[in-house]
Amino acid sequence: MPRSLPAGLLALGLFTVTFAVNLQAPLYDAYAVESDVGATAVTLAFAAYVGGLMPTLLLLGGLSDRIGRRGPVALALILGAAATALLVQVPGWTSLVIARVLLGIGTGLATTAGTAYMTEILGADRARTAALIVTSATSLGFGGGALATGISLGLQGPTLLPASYIVLFVIAPTLAVIALVLPRVDAPRPVSLLRLPVFPVGTWMFGAAMALAWSTTGMTIAVVPLELAANDLGGWTGLV
Structure with a gap:
């Protein structure tokens, strides 16, 4: 099997995982109305994504090294x-x-396994290309x-x-099956599931900048749909 085919299918799978993450953003207002909650509650719901993402990255960061990348x-799909x-x-705030x-957990699983898998498919000599494909997807x-x-x-x-939503319901299970039959190019290793973060000397300012950027992005994505809906511009949420 040519490398381009499994690499392309993996990229499509990673695209679909993150496609699902903000799929519901234009309906934040509808979910808020269903539960009679305001912007603060919606922002907290948006932040729940991190509650699934971070523990997965830390506690299950080594999962794909132990059981393989495909699972x-x-x-995640x-x-x-x-x-x-x-x-x-x-539909509602609790849901x-x-x-x-769940979306945070899926993203954590897909990003840790996907980047390594893409590098293994394309080869270590094309690690930069693999990272570019994963980031773009x-x-x-x-x-x-x-x-x-x-x-x-x-x-x-x-x-x-x-x-x-219907498109996701069709594509995600299909890609999940395809992911399980992609060629296995990794060798499982008995490593620890726990992956603590590493901060090289002199990089704190980059971490702080990214934290501020993500915080701003999170607030924007959570609040803008509600503000647009309040001004009868809800149809523009997806484009914004």
């Missing part, structure tokens, strides 16, 4: 679909919190999910089951 990627299905079945936690996914739901709502009108 964590497949599980299923978690994305399950989180979205929960919001369809039980949004649970969904965001995930970045496009984070923005593409919200945009897809925004477009869906614009075409369908108000609904809690936009076409973008």
